[in-house]
Amino acid sequence: MSEVLKIENVRKYFGKFAAVDDISFGLKEGGIYLLVGPNGCGKTTLVNCISGIYNPEEGNVYYRDEDITGEAMYKISRRGLVRTFQIASPFLSLTTLENMLVAVPKNAGENIFFSLFKPSWMDSEVTAVKQASELLGVLGLKHVWNMPANTLSGGELKLLEIGRALMCGAETILLDEPVGSIDPKLCHQIFNHVLRLRDEMGLTFLVIEHRLEVAAQYADHVFAMDRGKLLTEGTAEEVFEDPRVITSYLGE
């Protein structure tokens, strides 16, 4: 398996504070990777550097062997590297279906001039609705397709985050706390979706998560961060038995 995403010596400073300090790792295609670390250790900052929200001061990010360091987020997303947000960020007054439809890439009707000519975008709209409807079925969101996103439950919103990423043709998904503040049963459901998507569609996942007891069993490989640095990496058992990881989470 080739490395689909590779980051090399990435550093990001806020003032003199190094939020991400010289981090390098690679993700192989079709893997589920877990990124753990205490609050404020730079996990989200790292994801922001990868997904194009921040431009790292040093280091490079490669996606499918192309340098994407400092590229705009929408361009990175078009390459198939898509992120979700820690706090679910749907379009609150649009329905679940519309939330999905907004993510369709190259929708002909989203051009300011072609939008005036309905026949020119009707086909792509119908295809998009079918695709969205299928994905909603896969994620178990079909019963809320017609509900505005502001009436969805926390768990449904987290699923919608994943659905939206899939809708825009993601091949590698950066999931920022996909099961934060979610009950244990639904946590496992969400991770089972992740597993299924990996197995059926060959997607690669980098998951940021604090709920180690839930997430660990699904991860192929775990990275542990502390104070902006990569502490250790390996299988879940190896990492969670590492005394440095235990100290960083629980204190001395």
Add this chain to the structure above:
Amino acid sequence: MIDLLGLTVSQASGLSQLIIDIAMYFGAFVIVAMALNFQYGNAGVPNMGCAVQVIAGGFTVSAITTRVTFMIVKAAGLPLMPYASDYDWVYNNPHNVAVVTNPFIETHTMLGISLLLFSLALALVLGSAIGYIISLPAIRLRSTYLMITLITMADASQIFGRNIPAICGGTLGVFVPNVFAWYLGNRGIILAVVTLLIGIIAFFIFRTMLNSPYGRLMRAIRENDGTVESVGKNVVGIRRNILMFASGITALTGVMWAFYASYVVDNLFMRADWTYWPWLMLILGGPGNNAGTFLGCALIIALRRIILISKWSLEQYLFFPIAYVENILLGVLLIAVIIFRPRGLIPEKLLYIPGINYRKMVTGEAQVDLGDSAMPKAETEGGEPE
């Protein structure tokens, strides 16, 4: 030589003149308000610089159409006074327009119509260019800061107009050719008809755009631009297109208003008139839907007329100059709307794109009612959308 209602200026009674006036005001303001609804109500771009977009149209007429007309008239061999220097441009302007140009257009209908179309087309282009310029800060700034920047841009363009006589004659202003001189009836009628016609065309264009995936994308940007960016859409580019398009349409109002006033001076396009009142119309009617925009526009225009006509009866009770009455009353109305009807008189109804059977495509059932999505938000959400 056409006369739509058989009215001439001398025949027009006070009442019919009032109706014509209100129609003209409605036509002009509804275009600005619809464009603002497109920008703010749907895409969430808080454009506090509507005035600069209108000014783009007004200055197009004064600085370019007027000169082009002079060139044509001169080429036709008529005795035009010199207009090249700033001094001549301003001081010979009344003679050149009223004595030489307008009588010429009176007998050359096609010239008048061509000049009108030329002005509108040029304003569309220059308005879009202005939209591009005002979109530059929109890349970095959001809501409040963008609003402040656009207010200052509108004021700055007015100051340019006042201090560069070549644009619109500085503080004195310049007359612009009467492109409807060939119409022998009351020119207010034809101006109102053409303006309303532009308004109707603009309405259909805006409506078609909003009822398409583009409209959905705009609303998504309004709700959460970061998320739109994360799914691979160039939000900055989309915002820029929206500003450019809406600016082009708004500039058409500037053209019609310049012809209506038959005179352009910088304070013809005051910030209060062309930015604040369209905002008030939008907020009163309800941002996000054209019906609200129409209602807000009609109510504010009617209210302003009523205040204008009846404010003198208040004079004996006032301890401040009567000129402020209108601004005070409309300001109080704005505050009242924000407190008591933050979503406006006609709140936005979010619907699926009409004419597409989404229910059938998703669930396989036949759709009974288009866009019947549950909308509890309308009742629960209080605040004005950011």
